[in-house]
Amino acid sequence: MDNFIEQAIALATENVRRDGGPFAALVVKDGIVIAAGTNQVARGNDPTAHAEIVAIREACRVLGDFQLTGCDIYASCEPCPMCLGAIYWARPARVVFAATHDDAAAAGFDDAFIYRQIGTPPAARAIPMIHAPHTDAARPFREWTDKPDKTKY
Amino acid sequence: MDNFIEQAIALATENVRRDGGPFAALVVKDGIVIAAGTNQVARGNDPTAHAEIVAIREACRVLGDFQLTGCDIYASCEPCPMCLGAIYWARPARVVFAATHDDAAAAGFDDAFIYRQIGTPPAARAIPMIHAPHTDAARPFREWTDKPDKTKY
DSSP: OHHHHHHHHHHHHHHHHTTOOSOEEEEEETTEEEEEEEOOHHHHTOTTOOHHHHHHHHHHHHHTSSOOTTEEEEEEEOOOHHHHHHHHHHOOSEEEEEEOHHHHHHTTOOOHHHHHHHTSOGGGSSSOEEEOOOTTTTHHHHHHHHOTTOOOO | OHHHHHHHHHHHHHHHHTTOOSOEEEEEETTEEEEEEEOOHHHHTOTTOOHHHHHHHHHHHHHTSSOOTTEEEEEEEOOOHHHHHHHHHHOOSEEEEEEOHHHHHHTTOOOHHHHHHHTSOGGGSSSOEEEOOOTTTTHHHHHHHHOTTOOOO
16 A cells, blocks of 8 residues: 555656646556546646546546446545545545645645535535526436436446 | 526437436536537546536636636536536536436436535545555645746646
8 A cells, every 4th residue: 555655646746847736646456556647737727637537537448447346546635525526436445545635735725615615505605506497407317217228327 | 597508408318319428518608608518427438527527628628728717507417526526626607507416316316425425534435535644745745835836726
């Protein structure tokens, strides 16, 4: 475990030197690193390109699957809410992280605000999320439910 | 607002007919749709390819920016925790959604479990998240903080 965490920390440090953000993550299966990701938000103009998201997408590409069954994720830092959600959809066996939310916040990366917003009613959030009821709102779900050959995910 | 919500619902329905998941999202700026996304999880072997994530990435590519300042997101369904996190990092002005969490859950897409997991201590989660302290854990942040030309995000 220590070796993979050290690799993740080293990759995060290297990413800073290459003008990326101070985050990295590895996906490990059967003791082998099958994917590595670093924060590419600014470089790639992609606010979703956190290290864990980049590594999860790459690992799924390598495995040809949308699930990371039996995989471990080693992250240089505790996941933000977006990455935590992605981890649950990808379903690895476990996640190991080195730096904490507090370490990240001290460097100006404060996701505690987002964690707090999750518990706030949608319309009252800092980014208002407005429910616009529509008679056809459930139609995509009805068509989905009626399909005989759907893939559940 | 109704027109964009109707477009999002129609796109989600069309995506089901094309063997995608029953979700779609649009990014609108100055009254114009600048990006559209549909759920591509199974088709693309990408657990992060929810409609909102696909649309946010595309909109940022179009704008050449990692922020969606002044944009609205119209989603066929209320965002899951991953997409909610992505929305906060992308910072659009607001989000409008048609179907609710309950509609999605009734079709078998239950993200309430993930919302509950967020409030669970990391090591006790269904996917255990283990803190592995390391003497170099904060090193990427230190190098980041010392950089004179860093981009804050």
